[in-house]
Amino acid sequence: MATPLFGLIPTGHPLIAEPSSTPSPTSCLYALPTTKPFTHVTILLLPNVTLPPQTAAAIYVATASTVASGNPNFKFLGGIGPGKESAMFKVGGGGEGDGLVIGIDVESEDEVGRRLQELAASKPNASGGQPPTVVLAQRIIQNAFNFLTSFSGTAGPGGVEVVPLKAFEDWWKKFESRVRADPSFLEKQAD
Template sequence: MFGVIISGRPVLTTFDTISPTQAQLTIPTFPPFGHIVVFMLPGATLPEGQSAAVYIRIPPSYEFKLWGELSNTKQSAIFKIRNTSSGNGGNNLGAVDMDAMIDEDAQAKQMGGSVEPVTIGISLEPTVQLEANITAQKAAATASVTGLELVRHTPGAVASQVSTKVLAQRIIANAFNFLASFSSAGSGGNEVVPLKSFQEWWKKFERKVEMDPTFLERGDV
């Protein structure tokens, strides 16, 4: 139903089925690439009220992060990959959907087979819920880069106070990014996430707060 295009490589259409509503595709990170096109195959249609959420996992992270969506009225999307050697990996709002970063050093190591591939995940989700999640994530990302809610983090600097609403949005985005990869189809076509997965997220979130109490204020979700 879906395909992926990376410049200079063959079109990829062989996704691994994870569940009736989820599939994933792994992509070697070497040679380096700048953009990924995700699209619906000709003749493919999504169920009424459903859209395809596009997630990405970039090593060494084990978390899938929400990039965007495909729908019957938007059957393709271009995602920009920003190569960087700064080591600041993460997802930021960009001019073309959602940007992601791949460390150039990690790409070089791929020649020796020591780096895991990028993984693209597709998940069929209710359109209303998915669009709300994308809006919340973009709002949180915009808040972290516009300087309206806080000062850009620099060594030794103290971030300005962030509103409770923005902090809540970032906690929700953090939980959603982690739990999305564990969801599966339940009765009535609803997405179900095991309680154990939420417990694992909470433990990880607590450890992150203990190690760096200001990460939410900086928007590093």
């Protein structure tokens, strides 16, 4: 990597385009600044840069001390490449204490894709551990249905099943009270 391929922007810091070192022709390391704290870093392909066909850039992070000791413990953060030329990653409290090193390795598109799938599967789900809106809506409706069925009765000549409006009002008060007491109770509910 003779010419810079990537730019890194730790939140609140200027662009870093020159790697600290290039351990191999397909990888480079960037020591992040320790002058002031940051929690995120944006990584991008520099203008007019294209990666070789069927490749992508795998992004890793490690503490500076493990890299300096020769025994780095790099953690996969994600990837960038054709179609996704930049991404922002949460790296914790950079700029404090030990310091961080970002490793970027140009790997096969398939390998980066596989790692991205593994990373996504290791997270509770894409919404940060909360069930999707559809699941929450279904749980609310199920909660109402279960409560209201105990108040149902038949009315009229056709034996139509009815629920008094007062029963719905009682459910709503009880439901609101429960949400106030434990806003996450629907998220914990088993499917």
